[in-house]
Amino acid sequence: MIKPRKLQSGDTVALVSLSSGLAGEDEIRWRTEQGIERLENVFGLKVKVMPHALKGIDYIYNHPEKRAADLNSALKDKSVKAIICAIGGNETVRILPFIDTEALKNNPKIFTGYSDSTTNHLFFYKYGISTSYGPALLTDFAENIAMDDYTVEAVKKTWFSTEPIGEIQTSPFIREAGLRWDFENKNIERPKYNNPGYESINGTGKARGHLIGGCLEVLNNLRGTEYFPGLNDFKDALLFLETSECTLDPEIFEDYLRAMAVMGVFEHTNGIVIGRPFNGLYYAEYKEVLRTVLSEAGRIDLPVLYNASFGHNEPKFIVPYGLQAEIDTEKLTFKILESAVVN
The missing domain is CATH 3.50.30.60 (LD-carboxypeptidase A C-terminal domain-like)
Known part of the structure; x- marks a missing residue:
């Protein structure tokens, strides 16, 4: 498998909505902003919100090609070191025909999400690129009060270190x-x-x-x-x-x-x-x-x-x-x- 490069403080990560557009809804924007603040303050990262990521549920549903365009742009952007899904959903499969496979193959980057993002992960896997079945912005990074230490340590051990990950205990x-x-x-x-x-x-x-x-x-x-x-x-x-x-x-x-x-x-x-x-x-x-x-x-x-x-x-x-x-x-x-x- 082709592995992406590790993250370090000061790197830029891209926020995408490849499934549901929930992150752009007015009543949820506070949580989106909270997740972004955690990426900045907990991990020292810069967050680039891709152009269509926060356009809301209806727009995201009706424009799978724009979702793919955000992914393609994030892959091609040399300043972007990781791509973080806002949340899952149920029809990200609709974006796959629009993905630039050359950009995907030539720019292996950390990619994270779970649930409906399984489809995206398997698409990357098809081209031999290792991705992370892991945290999403609206759930894990935006956890109420503070991120859980268990998740924070998983992020640091997996994305910020080139040492073997080693034993994974269950959360306490x-x-x-x-x-x-x-x-x-x-x-x-x-x-x-x-x-x-x-x-x-x-x-x-x-x-x-x-x-x-x-x-x-x-x-x-x-x-x-x-x-x-x-x-x-x-x-x-x-x-x-x-x-x-x-x-x-x-x-x-x-x-x-x-x-x-x-x-x-x-x-x-x-x-x-x-x-x-x-x-x-x-x-x-x-x-x-x-x-x-x-x-x-x-x-x-x-x-x-x-x-x-x-x-x-x-x-x-x-x-x-x-x-x-x-x-x-x-x-x-x-x-x-x-x-x-x-x-």
């Missing part, structure tokens, strides 16, 4: 979702509760492989398109999966996983890392579904580590695509064995 606590992004809630800290840590729910021992995956709902929506990874991409991989705030009914969760099993995805992978379900809903049910589907697929041996702190969880760590990683279902550890960036 979990933020409860549900507090609306109303201005009057700005200074209310979201409730948090203890995180019990990783669980081993299938197979035994260690597994190593390159990281590939994302949000399960988005992966399901890409099945049958040219943007879904080929089976060779899953060969000897560590597959990381998580679910969104839509909180899939366990039967639908089962259908999505079974489709991947029928396609041969689990036959090729060396192991799986599963993110904690959103707000912990269906926590026990999802475990049983995973065991059932893997048993059907003849993979009762496949190591699976459950309850990881990424995706639709705050605080979160960053999962860099294509990097070699290792899980240990006996020691309950997850390690990323190389750096995500270069000098």
